[in-house]
Amino acid sequence: FMNGDFITNLPKAELHLHIEGSLEPELMFALAERNKVAIPFKSVEDVRAAYSFTNLQTFLDIYYAGAAVLQTEEDFRDLAVAYFDRVAEDGVVHAEIFFDPQTHTHRGIPFDVVARGLFAGIDEAQAKHGMSVGLIMSFLRHLDEEDAFKTFAQAEPWLDQFIGVGLDSSEVGHPPSKFARVFAAAGDAGLMLCAHAGEEGPPAYIHEALDILQVDRIDHGNRALEDPTLVARLARDAMTLTVCPLSNVALRNVDRLENHPIDRMLDLGLRATIHSDDPAYFGGYIGENFRQTARARNLSRDQVVMLARNSFLGSFLDDDSLSGHL
Ligand code: ES4
Ligand code: ZN
Numbered sequence: 001f002m003n004g005d006f007i008t009n010l011p012k013a014e015l016h017l018h019i020e021g022s023l024e025p026e027l028m029f030a031l032a033e034r035n036k037v038a039i040p041f042k043s044v045e046d047v048r049a050a051y052s053f054t055n056l057q058t059f060l061d062i063y064y065a066g067a068a069v070l071q072t073e074e075d076f077r078d079l080a081v082a083y084f085d086r087v088a089e090d091g092v093v094h095a096e097i098f099f100d101p102q103t104h105t106h107r108g109i110p111f112d113v114v115a116r117g118l119f120a121g122i123d124e125a126q127a128k129h130g131m132s133v134g135l136i137m138s139f140l141r142h143l144d145e146e147d148a149f150k151t152f153a154q155a156e157p158w159l160d161q162f163i164g165v166g167l168d169s170s171e172v173g174h175p176p177s178k179f180a181r182v183f184a185a186a187g188d189a190g191l192m193l194c195a196h197a198g199e200e201g202p203p204a205y206i207h208e209a210l211d212i213l214q215v216d217r218i219d220h221g222n223r224a225l226e227d228p229t230l231v232a233r234l235a236r237d238a239m240t241l242t243v244c245p246l247s248n249v250a251l252r253n254v255d256r257l258e259n260h261p262i263d264r265m266l267d268l269g270l271r272a273t274i275h276s277d278d279p280a281y282f283g284g285y286i287g288e289n290f291r292q293t294a295r296a297r298n299l300s301r302d303q304v305v306m307l308a309r310n311s312f313l314g315s316f317l318d319d320d321s322l323s324g325h326l
Helices: 004-009 025-035 044-050 056-069 073-088 101-105 111-129 145-154 156-161 176-188 203-211 222-226 228-236 245-250 262-267 286-296 301-313 319-323
Strands: 012-014 092-099 132-140 164-168 192-197 217-220 240-243 271-274
Touching: 004 286, 004 301, 012 286, 012 301, 025 044, 025 056, 025 073, 056 101, 073 092, 073 111, 092 164, 101 111, 101 132, 101 145, 111 132, 111 145, 111 156, 132 145, 145 156, 145 176, 164 176, 176 192, 176 203, 192 203, 203 217, 203 222, 203 228, 222 228, 222 240, 240 262, 245 286, 262 271, 262 301, 271 286, 271 301, 286 301
Parallel strands: 012 092, 092 132, 132 164, 164 192, 192 217, 217 240, 240 271
Antiparallel strands: none
């Protein structure tokens, strides 16, 4: 009875999705054409063939290059609408999605263009699919903290419309402590806090995200498994780890899905969840991540239900909205 339809229709919250990572090659080509932007690919097949990664950086190089086709408010709206239309079919009823403002402001696209476009797409999704959506502004950790502060200043007029801030991009060599002050400022502004940690970086980065950034949620967190003291702490504090199985395999942080530690995390008492990260690049949206992982790890119905339940428990929904989903 653990069939694909059961998993697909199970209500879920998507908590780890980079909207730029939902840019499908077809839309990339359409936008390149519409905006007269040159891209280093001849065809959609050519693009897909380039999606063979050996680590996080080899992916990020292509991901930032692909984002160059996003130019106008309408482009960002179209990107968001395409994503929500797709995951409405995957049982997603709530989504807290990341965007990377610096990926766009650094190539001359004003912050407000990005924000207005994404919010237009979010409004459309909420109206069309009855989905609730939150937007998380994520800082690029390969840039310095001053640049993050500049971005935070550009976000000032929008602050009450964002639910949180995040930290992503190249992890190793860019520890959470580098962003201590800007995370403190975001926390003071009432935003929720999350950070990618322990995707490629060591367990010490997860400790830093907790102790120095005081995050409410850890994105990935896989490498916590190397540190029993950290596992005990995360379990005790019911800290959510937004795990992305197809991403882990695509970026070779896990050798094959059959060896993914998602059920070991649950067995250790961790509040692990399943998400998609960059679905256009890693081979599947949240439903595909659930279905393929359930099959590869032979997950029980109870385990799948727990993973979906954890996605709501780990969300930033208030208690009233949350109780409607449990
Ligand atoms: C990302 Cl998989 C991953 N890790 C870190 N930063 C990212 N940005 C987009 N995808
Ligand atoms: Zn991510």
